[in-house]
Amino acid sequence: MSAFFDAMGRVPPLLAQHVLLAGAALLLGMTISLPLAVWSARRPGVARVALGAASLVQTVPGLALLALFYPLLLWLSGLVGGGIPALGFLPALLALTLYAVLPILRNGVAGLGGIDPAVREAADAVGMTAAQKLRLIEAPLALPVVVAGIRTAAVWTIGAATLSTTVGQPSLGDMIFAGLQTQAWALVLAGCVAAAGLALAVDALIGLIERGLTRRRRGLWVTGVALLVAGLALATAPLWRHGGERTVVVGAKNFSEQYILARLIGDRLEKAGYLVEYRDGLGSAVVFGALSSGSVDVYVDYAGTIWTAEIKRTDTPPRAEMVAAIGDWAKRTRGVGLVGALGFENAYAFAMKSDRAAALGVTSLDDLVGRAPDLVLGSDLEFLDRPEWAAVRRAYPLRFARTAPYSPTFMYRALESGAADVISAFSSDGRIAADRLTVLSDPRGAIPGYDAILLVSPKRAADARFTAALRPLVGRIPVEVMREANYRVDRDTRKQTPEAAARWLAAKVGLK
Amino acid sequence: MPAQSLVFDGVTKRFGGTAVVDDVSVAIEGGSLVALVGTSGSGKSTLLKTINRLVEPDAGRVLIDGSDVAEGPAPLLRRGIGYVFQGIGLFPHLTVAENVAIGARIAGRDADVAALLDLVALPRAMADRYPSALSGGQQQRVGIARALAPKPGVLLLDEAFGALDPVTRDTLGQEIRALHERLGLTTILVTHDMAEALLLATRVLVMQAGRIVGDASPRDLANGGGGEAAQSLMAVPRHQAERLRALEHGG
Numbered sequence: 001m002s003a004f005f006d007a008m009g010r011v012p013p014l015l016a017q018h019v020l021l022a023g024a025a026l027l028l029g030m031t032i033s034l035p036l037a038v039w040s041a042r043r044p045g046v047a048r049v050a051l052g053a054a055s056l057v058q059t060v061p062g063l064a065l066l067a068l069f070y071p072l073l074l075w076l077s078g079l080v081g082g083g084i085p086a087l088g089f090l091p092a093l094l095a096l097t098l099y100a101v102l103p104i105l106r107n108g109v110a111g112l113g114g115i116d117p118a119v120r121e122a123a124d125a126v127g128m129t130a131a132q133k134l135r136l137i138e139a140p141l142a143l144p145v146v147v148a149g150i151r152t153a154a155v156w157t158i159g160a161a162t163l164s165t166t167v168g169q170p171s172l173g174d175m176i177f178a179g180l181q182t183q184a185w186a187l188v189l190a191g192c193v194a195a196a197g198l199a200l201a202v203d204a205l206i207g208l209i210e211r212g213l214t215r216r217r218r219g220l221w222v223t224g225v226a227l228l229v230a231g232l233a234l235a236t237a238p239l240w241r242h243g244g245e246r247t248v249v250v251g252a253k254n255f256s257e258q259y260i261l262a263r264l265i266g267d268r269l270e271k272a273g274y275l276v277e278y279r280d281g282l283g284s285a286v287v288f289g290a291l292s293s294g295s296v297d298v299y300v301d302y303a304g305t306i307w308t309a310e311i312k313r314t315d316t317p318p319r320a321e322m323v324a325a326i327g328d329w330a331k332r333t334r335g336v337g338l339v340g341a342l343g344f345e346n347a348y349a350f351a352m353k354s355d356r357a358a359a360l361g362v363t364s365l366d367d368l369v370g371r372a373p374d375l376v377l378g379s380d381l382e383f384l385d386r387p388e389w390a391a392v393r394r395a396y397p398l399r400f401a402r403t404a405p406y407s408p409t410f411m412y413r414a415l416e417s418g419a420a421d422v423i424s425a426f427s428s429d430g431r432i433a434a435d436r437l438t439v440l441s442d443p444r445g446a447i448p449g450y451d452a453i454l455l456v457s458p459k460r461a462a463d464a465r466f467t468a469a470l471r472p473l474v475g476r477i478p479v480e481v482m483r484e485a486n487y488r489v490d491r492d493t494r495k496q497t498p499e500a501a502a503r504w505l506a507a508k509v510g511l512k
Numbered sequence: 513m514p515a516q517s518l519v520f521d522g523v524t525k526r527f528g529g530t531a532v533v534d535d536v537s538v539a540i541e542g543g544s545l546v547a548l549v550g551t552s553g554s555g556k557s558t559l560l561k562t563i564n565r566l567v568e569p570d571a572g573r574v575l576i577d578g579s580d581v582a583e584g585p586a587p588l589l590r591r592g593i594g595y596v597f598q599g600i601g602l603f604p605h606l607t608v609a610e611n612v613a614i615g616a617r618i619a620g621r622d623a624d625v626a627a628l629l630d631l632v633a634l635p636r637a638m639a640d641r642y643p644s645a646l647s648g649g650q651q652q653r654v655g656i657a658r659a660l661a662p663k664p665g666v667l668l669l670d671e672a673f674g675a676l677d678p679v680t681r682d683t684l685g686q687e688i689r690a691l692h693e694r695l696g697l698t699t700i701l702v703t704h705d706m707a708e709a710l711l712l713a714t715r716v717l718v719m720q721a722g723r724i725v726g727d728a729s730p731r732d733l734a735n736g737g738g739g740e741a742a743q744s745l746m747a748v749p750r751h752q753a754e755r756l757r758a759l760e761h762g763g
Binding site: 116117118119120121122123124125126127128129132136137140141216 | 586587589590599604605
């Protein structure tokens with residue numbers, strides 16, 4: 001139970017971001033959909049197109065809608081010569097705004113369309129102008145229905161805002177995604193309770209306003225509006241004080257090692273006098289972009305990932321050469337600074353249960369080629385689309401009976417239960433040792449080196465105090481220590497939080 | 513101020529190729545109470561609405577006191593014309609007083625709501641009620657008060673009593689006639705009920721297929737004048753009157 005209360009402690013700053021994002025999206029959604037509803041109510045053709053488009057948007061899953069804005073904004077930014085952030089608040093705001101439009105638009109059209117034609121005729125006949133008719137008659141009569149639409153939109157937006165974590169905008173989703181990844185159920189629960197509580201509270205308050213308007217009871221809706229405004233002010237209070245230049249953002253992808261390293265980095269930066277914020281659970285594809293654009297100040301990536309996904313190289317030079325080449329490329333093309341390699345590698349590693357590998361006589365990827373047609377490959381969510389998998393297949397003609405993507409935690413479960421025979425594991429994963437898995441060797445050298453490297457944004461690359469605070473991490477972390485730290489977070493019993501594991505790691509390698 | 517005169521000059525309105533109002537020209541003296549009578553679809557409501565431009569004619573002009581209603585913005589024109597119709601159309605979110613005063617409010621003036629309620633014989637205590645709390649007859653009285661509030665010279669009634677029970681209908685009809693005289697209005701009353709037209713109006717225009725096919729005083733109509741179409745409409749009240757008389761004399 002105390003884990004849950006600890007987790008609740010993380011709620012206020014994330015709640016503030018969550019409320020700000022959902023509130024801004026709702027307001028923007030209203031400014032778009034209300035005039036559109038008035039226009040649609042006057043022109044059936046406009047109504048068909050607008051409602052059709054809004055309904056179409058609604059059929060796109062929230063996660064996909066958010067993800068689509070990344071390339072779109074990137075392209076737009078390229079078009080106008082840069083300056084449009086493709087990650088963080090903007091894409092999240094735009095996607096959620098689109099989500100908010102439909103219910104408000106639909107109710108607006110229904111509310112205006114539901115007005116008695118005799119009332120409209122009377123409004124014309126007493127000599128109202130179109131503007132007077134809208135203000136005095138149509139708007140007040142449609143208002144309760146419109147508010148009901150706003151209420152629906154608010155609940156949807158608050159729910160969907162949890163997904164904005166994936167494009168680098170902090171929200172209560174940070175807790176849910178991080179908790180899911182590290183199986184810290186208290187964290188997931190706290191995130192869900194906070195998001196659901198927010199949605200319920202907003203739903204109840206807008207419901208109160210709606211009831212007050214429908215029954216023409218001024219006291220009721222004024223109370224509702226006052227409580228809503230007070231609640232919003234209270235919830236966003238943590239955002240009011242701001243560290244300005246001294247606030248830095250530490251990014252992390254969506255697995256335990258990244259959470260631990262982010263805390264390790266964050267702790268050092270705090271000791272150096274910075275105010276630290278974390279962006280957890282960033283997609284592998286978006287995080288480098290976030291660093292280049294400065295919405296993330298520092299994170300740990302892996303040499304092979306940058307090599308194949310960002311530089312688009314297919315050769316595999318020795319590890320040290322690759323790291324040096326990445327440092328040059330990042331500086332030259334993006335202004336991104338490479339502080340150095342941390343000392344361990346987290347490569348993709350094909351792993352099998354030892355007894356199964358022994359029974360099939362498989363010790364290398366070469367051995368696997370003949371057996372693959374009878375086996376199921378379990379992978380993480382992105383592996384099958386990554387260039388590394390393409391490189392492996394160029395070197396080894398692997399044809400599996402079936403492939404199944406899992407979130408990393410469940411991938412190990414799938415291997416354990418026999419649902420998958422081979423998995424795309426990570427060489428620094430503590431579960432390899434703990435589960436006594438057999439890691440298949442790569443005799444043809446198809447998998448590139450995956451040295452963990454510390455990257456900093458263009459602005460921070462020029463900040464001497466910042467890089468000085470991070471330099472002690474370079475070459476400091478052996479793979480055995482990283483594995484154990486990871487295992488402390490991933491194991492099923494006596495789990496530690498990434499913060500605790502980061503402190504353990506710092507002590508273990510002798511960092512003050 | 514002498515009552516306003518009204519002239520239709522070649523007024524035509526087509527809906528999808530059919531002429532609903534077909535080249536109507538007729539002059540109406542200021543201060544008269546004219547009934548426009550005809551069966552459903554004869555074009556009488558459409559002709560009426562060309563006066564306050566709820567319907568814009570495809571050809572022809574409507575003149576009030578010699579000036580074309582099409583000149584100037586329609587809202588301004590409508591503020592000088594009272595309009596009462598079968599649908600009543602009270603604003604459900606406004607009180608009786610706010611409904612009555614709406615014409616003055618949009619024109620930026622004040623209205624004497626109490627006097628207007630007196631005029632249509634509604635208790636002043638009703639001022640703060642919402643329309644949904646009123647009976648149909650009371651609602652239409654509010655509708656009339658709302659139409660009279662801006663002190664119009666012309667009053668248009670489009671089947672205004674059509675949805676009311678016969679007793680209320682008769683009472684309101686008599687009251688409208690009294691108001692018409694007291695306020696010096698020019699009143700046009702659209703109805704499909706020839707008896708109502710005969711008993712209230714000073715002149716009856718009969719419409720059929722978009723044209724005026726009969727134009728006579730109630731006395732002329734009662735004596736078999738006004739033309740064939742008018743007399744066929746007269747058949748109903750005449751037949752009813754004969755049967756009533758027969759009943760009185762013991763069948």
